[in-house]
Amino acid sequence: MEIKNLIAAAYAPMHNDGSINTTKIKDYSKFLIHNKVSGVFMNGSTGDFVSLSTAERKEITLAWSKNKSEDLYLIDHVGHTNLHEAKELATYAADKVDAISVLAPYYFRLNKIEKLVQYCKEIAACAPNLPFYYYHIPVLSGAHFNMNEFLKLAEQEIPSLAGIKFTNNNLIDFQHSKKVANGKFNILFGFDELFINSLPLGATGWVGSTYNHLAPLYYKIKDLFENGQMAEASALQTKAIRFVEILDSKGGFNGVGKGFMRVLGVDCGPSRFPHSTLSDADYKIIKEELDALGLSALFSSTEKSLAK
Template identity: 25%
Template sequence: MSPPQWTGVFPAVVTQMHQDQSLDLAACTRHWEAVIESGVAGLIVCGSLGENQCMLPEEKRAVVKHAIEVAAGRVPVITGVAEMSTHAGTSYMQDCEKLGVAGFMIMPPMVYKTDPRETQHWFRTLAKATPLTWMLYNNPVGYHTDVTPEMFVELADIPHLAAIKESSANTRRITELRNLTGNRYQIFTGVDDLFLESAILGIDGWVAGSGIAFPKENQQLWDLAQAGRWDEARALYRWAQPLMKLDTHIHFVQYIKLLCQETGLGKEWVREPRLPIAGAERDQVLKIIREALMQRPA
């Protein structure tokens, strides 16, 4: 049986928190409802933007359980897998399968940087944990582990590996993947301010980050690109670009949570060791956000 064909916008949502760093599931609900209402095709919780690595095991499972309840079958809920050991990864996946998750977005091992042989072993081992569909998150910029197009040729024998979140920031990879693997995988872009360039090259989906703060415009941009309405897409993309670029900084979690706060869709509170941005950096980011929102399309 072939895995589901994941396509469209799958936003990677933040995990809302109280100022004391405890989970704020009620705020998560309000935000997720706005995102789902915009017309997205799926919901990704506990990804990098969702502060997966800073949450306790029971907190991750609580967020997944709550997201499934909120989505109530309207969109598939998938969860990021960001663990330091194969045992922790497989245990988490099996627990989430029991909770009713639709699939996974699997990251490379956290902390330890694997060589190519270890990288393949990691993904193949986690793939055996459940029969659910999964997306491989390739982000050598952030995690220093690169899954090359040639490695995806080798991984193609994993039947339920359906999609790639390509976040190398090298748009050449999209064409290289197509040339080497054809339509074997659904290819998602994971770099917001390379969305339109990636769409022109031919992608199946978008794991959106900053767009969770302006979900209607974000979905409209996807729809325009899919319809080939390039002049309109360019205009909207140029407006969104300063906000999208907030997703490419080491403080991207703080920036996007602050952006959500400015659009009324959340609060800026983060889990330590992250701290809310302050001083000149905060002033500069707020300037970018507020100038863009003043010019927000009607």
């Protein structure tokens, strides 16, 4: 199955004391579906997986699976610096989600692409009936490998290989990757700030954190592009970039972006160290700044039933 449209990189909802709060996932799921988001990428960078225990990650996987819907495709990131932990997470997810994904080990970094293929192969084998996506994010993982080459090697070793979550600004490698094996693989573009740049390259599926906040904006960019209104589409992409820049300037995008979900009607709680957690007063100022850019009509919104 080819995954299309926006996939939200989901936050890990927490109580005020910083413990996992899975009771929020039911409303979170409804919120995403209401905004025409097609899926969830859980336990990833946006979901602070590096700050969570294996038990907490399983808790999140289970909660999303209990709120599973035909309207929301579930991808679980099960990568870990410890291969045994990653395999345990993949085994746990095998009967709960629609696909699994892993990024490369990021402390003792891999020095050969063959090692990356072996790592992925062992984890994918723990959930053989689920599509497997490699999570390519070299700026954080340090795995600066060519994905075109990875696909050609991994195709021979991983029967469940479905594609890549391509979080890199190397558009040439992205384009080449899409053409491997006559376009067999689903290459999900993961660099929100370059959403508009991915469109002429044939991108049809995207994974990102700002699809939580600005899903209507990105669908409008896509519509404008398809209708040849490039100047208007580019202006909206600039607003999306400013959204990231403004939140990032207030203490770092990951934490501030998570807290901004409260402004949109889904309280995901505080962030874990080292990310920042801001006050309601801070968000009032941020909201005014974003409104001045004309973004208020393009925010993701809750259903009336959720807002009550």
